[in-house]
Amino acid sequence: MLNDLQAAFFLVYKYITRGNKGTLILTIIVTTLAFVQINIISGILSGAVNLIWVQTKSNYVANIVVQPGKDQWGKKEEYIKQVSLLKRKIDAIPGVEGCSSRYTTGAIIEYDPDKTGRDIRTISWSVKSINPTEEVRISDLHNFMVAGEYLDESDRDQIMMGREITGGFGASLEVQSLKGAKVGDEVTVFYHNGVVRKYTIKGIYATVFPLADMTVFVTQKEMESVLGIRERASEILIKTDEAYPEEYYIQELRKAGVELQDIRPWQDFIGLVLGIAQSFDIIKRIILFIGLIVAGVTIFIVIFIATTSRRKQIGIMKAIGMKESIIIMSYMLLALFYATVGIGVGITIIEFIVRPYFLAHPLSFPMGKVSLFIVKSEFVTSIISLIIVSLIAGLIPSWRVARENIIRAIWG
Amino acid sequence: MIKVENLKKTYEGHVPVHALKGVSFEIPQGQFVSIMGPSGSGKSTLLHQLALLDTPSSGQILLDNIDISKLPDNKRADFRLKYLGYVFQEYALISELNAIENTFLPLMLLGTRRKEYLRASTELMLKVGLGERLHHFISQLSGGEQQRVAIARALVNKSKILFADEPCANLDTENKGIVLRLLRQLCDQLGQTILMVTHEPEQREFTDRVIWLRDGLIEKDELIKEDTRDHALHDSYRTLKSAPQL
DSSP states (O other), X not given: OHHHHHHHHHHHHHHHHHSOHHHHHHHHHHHHHHHHHHHHHHHHHHHHHHHHHHHIIIIISOSEEEEOOBOTTSOBOSSBSSHHHHHHHHHTSTTEEEEEEEOEEEEEEEEOTTSSSSSOEXXXXXXXXXXXXXXXXXXXXXXXXXXXXXXXXXXSSEEEEEHHHHXXXXXXXXXXXXXXXXXXXXXXXXXXXXXXXXXXXXEEEOOSOTTTTSXXXXXXXXXXXXXXXXXXXXXEEEEEOOSSOHXXXXXXXXXXXXXXXXXXXXXXGOHHHXXXXXXXXXXXXXXXXXXXXXXXXXXXXXXXXHHHHTHHHHHHHHHTTOOHHHHHHHHHHHHHHHHHHHHHHHHHHIIIIIHHHHHHSOEEXXXXXXXXXXXXHHHHHHHHHHHHHHHHHHHHHHHHHHTSOHHHHXXX | OEEEEEEEEEEOSSSOEEEEEEEEEEEOXXXXXXXXXXXTSSHHHHHHHHTTSSOOSEEEEEETTEEOTTOOHHHHXXXXXXXXXXXXSSOOOOTTSBHHHHHHHHHHHHTOXXXXXXXXXXXXXXXXXXXXXXXXXXXXXXXXXXXXXXXXXXXXXXXXXXXXXXXXXXOOHHHHHHHHHHHHHHHHHHOOEEEEEOOOGGGGGGSSEEEEEETTEEEEEEEOXXXXXXXXXXXXXXXXXXXXXX
16 A cells, blocks of 8 residues: 555646646646635625624624513513622623623604704614723723713713714714714604603614624713612623633623523524524525635546546556556655645745735725635635545546456457 | 467457457477567467456467466466566666665565575676666666566566567667577576567577567567577677676
């Protein structure tokens, strides 16, 4: 077996060093391009999906959301009770980086820019409350202020809005917004329970992620005064260290005594976006498939032509006693060489040209700036797939010719 | 010694072709035999069966009393590599390899150590008069030189029998003389058994014996007189500008 391998390597070495250099270079170029293409497109799509995940977890719902459970009659409760106790239990779980409770209630927000009553702009939206001190542990919103300031814990007549609510700042959903509300402007909020409050816009944030930028915040103290309740919450957002999947932490939460509440991972809150991500995954698989076909067919054609044009030579090799397996092995090694060098050059191009380029010039997507995000498992899959495809592309034509009758191969 | 008993070969098809209809003969060690006959007489078919390039329909091929005609496919390649040498009509060399690499390829396949196969193949290349051409590519060699490389390759594994299928068919007169004289010397000086298919009557004079085939049967089995052979060799020398010496 070792002799066979040695002979196969010897033949491959000679095919490479003394064969047609143009064919060699062209085959490697096509393999390289197929590999780079697979990983660039996958990288961009993964970058877009990853950005959605990061934005969702950093600026929208954190990693896990605890919501009210059902009462003894099976009806969903309006609020989570004994919130402080619950938060202490949550904070004590290893891997939990922080948690923050929020109230959510429906409201109509009215904005009268010139205060004349002639151009009143209203939107019906939900208003959320935050405890700013807690919130910075689970969200990055405070880093995305494009005007004014983030809320303080003691603020009562201040409101903070995303750019999709105020309008302007490059908002993408202007039709539904207040169409140009600015920091310092006054808005009137008509809460669903009948309470009406006037607020001054303290800050406007823009994460560029529409779902996150469509929220209105007041402080927890203000909301408790509006709702007339304390020690309750509509939801508790939990940030984890992501050492384990969300399901693990959900189990830990249950074990820690968060039993009656509804606990959901962040994925449950982005159903629409999740559909896009799943579509991106399908596109990535299609791109991988097409790329592999392109590389595989190219290598197949090259090996097919090489074996067909050397049909007589292969017959002679067999006539002098060379085993079919050595001939097949030599062409499979040749195909492997094309793939390996193509992958090597491809990795070099990606690491030293493509990745730095995308870092310097990220693409603009609706959810933010997308850079190349190469998922290690997908990268390894593309390498292994290309190697397997190349081996198959080398095996089929060489097997076909090597199996041929010696007399027919030599004399036709 | 090679012994052929009632060897038959039929190519199946719409109209079966009976290429060999029952051929029997014996060749002692060290004999140079030419197989002659008109086109379609079965001489190449006979050579292919004996060289294990094809499988006979029936009959036996005994090499040192072992029937090699029934060897399974996986053993045939191994047997060809270890015991048989083959020189083709056209210069059947591997274009990506140079002269010495073509020569040592069978030894490499046998697992011989590099130092040993380089020594053995260089020695043979010197014997066939190509000592100056070891590292030349095939495209840089003349037809006669290529055929001598093929002979060196066929002998490098110390083959029991050397099969040559019209080895001079594509050569000019000078190179024909070189190749035939080389084969003759292999037989005389190394005791090499050689079976050569040829259709040129004057080439039989270099051999010890001629087996004439017609319609798949032996028509005549003729021994060549020693003085006829000497004349042929003498004539060939006169046409040569340079000739290798074993």
